[in-house]
Amino acid sequence: MQDENPRPLLEVRGLTKRFGAVQALKGVDLSVLPGEVHCVMGQNGAGKSTLIKTLSGVHMPDDGEIFWEGKKVELSTPTAALSLGIATMYQELDVVDGLSIAENIFLGHEQASGGVLHVKKANSIARALLQRLGHGKLSPSREVGSLSAANKQIVSMARALSRDTKLIIMDEPSAILDAGEVQNLFRVVRELTSQGIAVVYISHRLEEIREIGDRISVIKDGQSTANNLDVAETPKAELIRRMTGRDVANVFPERTALSLDAPVVLEVSDLELTGHFDKLSFNVRAGEILGFAGLVGSQRSEIVETIYGARKATAGQVSVNGKRLVPGSVSSAVDAGIGLSPEERKSQGLILDEPIYKNVTLSTFERCARTGLLDETAERRVANEQIAALELRPADPLRPARTLSGGNQQKILLARWLVHGTTVLLLDEPTRGVDVGARAEIYTLIRRLADAGTAIIIISSEIEEVLGLSDNVLVIDDGQVLAQKSALEIDEHGVLDLVMKGSAA
Amino acid sequence: MDQQTGTPAEVPIDSTKSSGVMQTLLHGPAGRSLGLVVALVVLILIGFITSGDRFTSSENMLVILRHASIIGVLSIGVTFVITAGGIDLSVGSVLGLTSVVGSLTAVQAAASESTWLIMVLVALLVGAIAGFVNGVVIAYGNVVAFIATLATLVAARGLAEIISQRRTLLVTNTDFTKFMRADFLGVPVLVWIFALAAAAGWFLLNRTTFGRRTVAIGGNLEASRLAGIKVKRHIVSLYVLVGVTAGIAGLMMMGRTTSGTSTHGYLYELDAIAAVVVGGTLLVGGRGTIMGTVFGVLIFSTLTNVFTQNNMDTSVQALAKGAIIVLAVLLQQRFASGKVRKAKKLPLKA
């Protein structure tokens, strides 16, 4: 590709990076042209985030060279990268909850003279940026802590745009966005590239890559396996093979017909959480997968959290196998056989500094124990079983959860409830940030659990996923059930139409 | 007034299902101090009921304010480090050290006219140096703030004792002590200093890049670093700032007591931290309120005054004080916000 004329904006050669015993990058090359959308793909843990962190001054590479507009550079601090014109939207939300939207946008490069802030000016620029991103209704002075994850992502993007940049790196920006938001994001990306700004785009969703990408580079196990593939010319199957080294059929597992006399396991009646939703009633039968479809912010998370007792219902009740749960008591829900895989994996799900096996047995170590004495051998045994069954990588039960990639962290949460053996499983965004290979495995797993009689509720921002995986679907908007349908009776457009009508009303 | 989230008027809180203006007020920034205002008013009422005019006289109010002023200035500084997620246990002991070095300067420099200025500068410098040491050990040595400043607490006290040879040094510059003990427009200079420090602190925290970055670091250190903020440098400057406020407080103490000794400021760190946290600044960082701190300081100061007016036994005072601290925090929280998730997350931490 070197002979084609446009000089690369950014060129990376032979980058390596080691964290303690983990060799995260073993030699990565990358070449980004001005004005292109360059997609970086790879499985969970392949080293994508590590790569972009070395490009944004967060990590110093151990070896390798970085060229910026033809000149060799050293990116030792975030400031160094930012001042060259490299802005990054990180995979982990990098916003400050206690600050307003505008303050977050201008963090580190405040609108100020002599250290004194221009609040009005910052707010009006922020408002314009938000408008450009299609979120003019967000007030720039609103505290970011009160925003949904999706809206936080918008703030991150506005921040990247607020700088004078030549390259914007987006590490899985779409993971927490719904379909509409993704289109919005793409609109902005196109606008950027038309101005000659380059975008490095990371995503596990192949359709997105097809839609927005120009060229693709693939990383596998910390090594470049393909560079500068043309998006249009590379078939999906080949991409998957380059990433995973095998063929993965990215199809949803076949549904087993739900037997009509399957008993109702989870019964939700007139459930209410003031300020979020009211009078919600529905049932889930054994072996049924019930999907919650809706836009981000539609209170789906709040509903499952309330069922689980993590939030205290203001009215109504939840029963499992006819037994009523104590409102606001997680432990009574867990005892009754409900498990929740929460939306925010890191802050709500994992103890990041603890080893994998302890995270897996977090709900069951008491059961493994005898009269209060831990049985770590038993714990490690059951954890190892799940590590093997879910193909968790690395398969080292002693590795701290922090050092795992997102997809593998998600598997820990599934493993937790598999060990526990729940009769009701609530999955809030179970495939967020999970690679194609693992995603297929998780789908299969979910279906297998349902077939074994578990009642499952699944929330996903990807309507396709909800429809593909569930037996029945609740279309939810603003805490209200707009429709309850069999997943076969409705398609993506149908859901979106319902939601649009719902919010218009 | 007390928050960095912009003026309350601009915050529509939330479009979805907000239940009226009152809610907005109570849950907004104004509400965060409301509980404290209520607590203070209740205290004042109790004072009035039990001691009548003697309590509400303007002289007595000035006694309360003067008493509050030194801890007050200290607490303004402490608000910054706590907002940034740190803590400073050494402020009281640094206060003592600055008072000793300051007094000694005055003695050394004899009665020359410039003494005053030199003394002030030296005291502030000593405070700044102590803060600098704290900051460097914390930011570059990666020692947790609690331990680093605990070490400084011990060391500064020792140094002050060595320098003063454990004597109470008299502040010989009468110009200085007169100034510090004078009134200006009917209000004591000490109280003016407190008011100015509070105003400056409020401005610094809410209207400058320094303040924004302080809140940001406290809220999410990693994100701040990624945004290009020189986090370590900022942390050092924060501890220098609190050191300087300890220097100012030391000077006030020298003026108020006309003396410098290593015992000045003993255990003030706990009073300051209590005032800051009761005021609503989060001990885990990420939210700080100067107004809240001012209220916190005033509540404690008024409490002491009410106790004294009623000639209450010290032990009973202690018992009551413990209960009142908890009540004030509960009240403050109740008014502050309905953020259940937040509240659920915080209690254990720090």
Added chain:
Amino acid sequence: MDQQTGTPAEVPIDSTKSSGVMQTLLHGPAGRSLGLVVALVVLILIGFITSGDRFTSSENMLVILRHASIIGVLSIGVTFVITAGGIDLSVGSVLGLTSVVGSLTAVQAAASESTWLIMVLVALLVGAIAGFVNGVVIAYGNVVAFIATLATLVAARGLAEIISQRRTLLVTNTDFTKFMRADFLGVPVLVWIFALAAAAGWFLLNRTTFGRRTVAIGGNLEASRLAGIKVKRHIVSLYVLVGVTAGIAGLMMMGRTTSGTSTHGYLYELDAIAAVVVGGTLLVGGRGTIMGTVFGVLIFSTLTNVFTQNNMDTSVQALAKGAIIVLAVLLQQRFASGKVRKAKKLPLKA
């Protein structure tokens, strides 16, 4: 030995390219205490060089251990709350309260034979109640632990003063004081109690579900809650536990001083927290080490002993102590791990 990650022998740390046994050792759980062992050995060497046999005599070692024992028991309890991400500032003051109530029980119950047992039970009960109050206020009142226990610190001292009428109460039960001051197998009973408390603490933290819950809550409270752990209840029981250790320490103090007074345990909370944190327990929670705490306590106790042996001036001691605290933490960190990110994140917090 000191960590919850399983015994070192079983931990292959990392399969990929681990660079030798030494690395493994240094970066593993053993390494976390290694810095402390080095610090302690250095201190002992200094003691030996400066004071010779007088320092290394077995009597002197027992002096060090006896001195360490009371703060030691307290620190074991404090390790638990800090591991869970909390803090307890009230331990010293609760120690004083239990000693007062305990002594008074002995007086009340006169010289009957059962006195001793009643006294012990009452002291432990008082500690447990104080801890229960702390725990409830923190877990159910959502008051930050720092403030809640600061309030208890103040209130318990006041209560102890009221109960004792500010007098030093003599412990009249000589059976009890004799037992507490006796030796068993050549080792003082106080030291035995410390050793037992450390062993029990280690076991509880590393081998029981209680310990696992404690670490989990400190590591991520929300995740623990969502995994079904009864977080609030556990927090209460943690503070009860530390209250009980304060009661044990109070009994030890009564035995050692043959008296109970409200001033017993004054500022012990700071010593205990310093020992725990120097020992390597994270102040933000999620990692706790009983072994580290024991070393932390021994380091401080040895330090004081070396100072006294060398007839060092108190103020100079304070100065040196400050520096040594920081050095010990730096040393401990250096040996503890190469987790750069961690170190970068932690300093400011708490």
Added chain:
Amino acid sequence: AGALITGCSSGSSDSSAQPSNASSEGNAAAGEEVVIGFSGPAADHGWLGAINSAAIAQGDSLEDVDLRVAEGTNDANLQISQVEQFINDKVDAIVLLPTDGAALTAVATKAMEAGIPVINVDREFSSPAAARTTILGDNYGMGRSAGEYICERLGDKPDAIVAEIPGVDSLPLTQERSKGFEEALKTCGLDVDNRVPADFTVAGGEAAAAQLLSAAPKIDAIWNHDDDQGHGVLAAIDSAGRDEFFMVGGAGSKNAMELIKGGDSVLEATVLYPSTQAADGVRLARLIAQNKAMSDLVEVEAPKRIVLNAPVVTSENVDQYLPTAFTS
């Protein structure tokens, strides 16, 4: 430097604290070298600082004394281990100003049993067997003296307002002082109307006095237990511009005496509480260790109990006390 124990040991009200006493010649001569351990509370205020410095200075001035000074502490546990350390080191005598008399009794007894004489200073042990000799300031007497002085001045005004600013309220010595004060006042029909405790520090004195002055609009007399905190008390009085009352101090710092001498402050008198007790203790320890007697006594051994006088220093007799006063 400092007074000889012989000078102030009589307990009679006219005893003088003359700096030197000719009759000490025999004892002054250097004897066999003795090691004396000294442990006292943390020097966290002026008087205790003076106690420590005087003891150390005394140790330095006696060439046959090797004085070991342990860290000043308010922690009974630590002080006990210091004494244990002294016992292990087989010092010849221990001078102990306990942070709490009762709490240190057991270990002092242990020292005595080990054959090491213990000189108990200022805060008394709970058992007489714990000390070879006890040197005490007279706390109760101090309160009495202050009360009597105020009675003398205000005896004809039965509704006079009397205020008291004690030091750390939780210390037994404070209670002793207050008790003596109250009882003396009672004899002339007065009582304590306002009582605001401070903490022996300048800042504490200032804060307490500021509160007191605000709580009591008119006062006739104040007794402040400690001249070190008195510095702060006077600063507060000055700030408030009040002078309708007179004040009596305590302990007897140099500053206070100079003010009394100057005569233009509210401070009229101070009740002496000797800051040389520990220094006396060191001297006495040396005598005991060397098996000598006190020169002015016929007795061939040092006495068992010495209670130092608590005289009132006024402008009339201030010159007599100024030379030995401590600089706070």
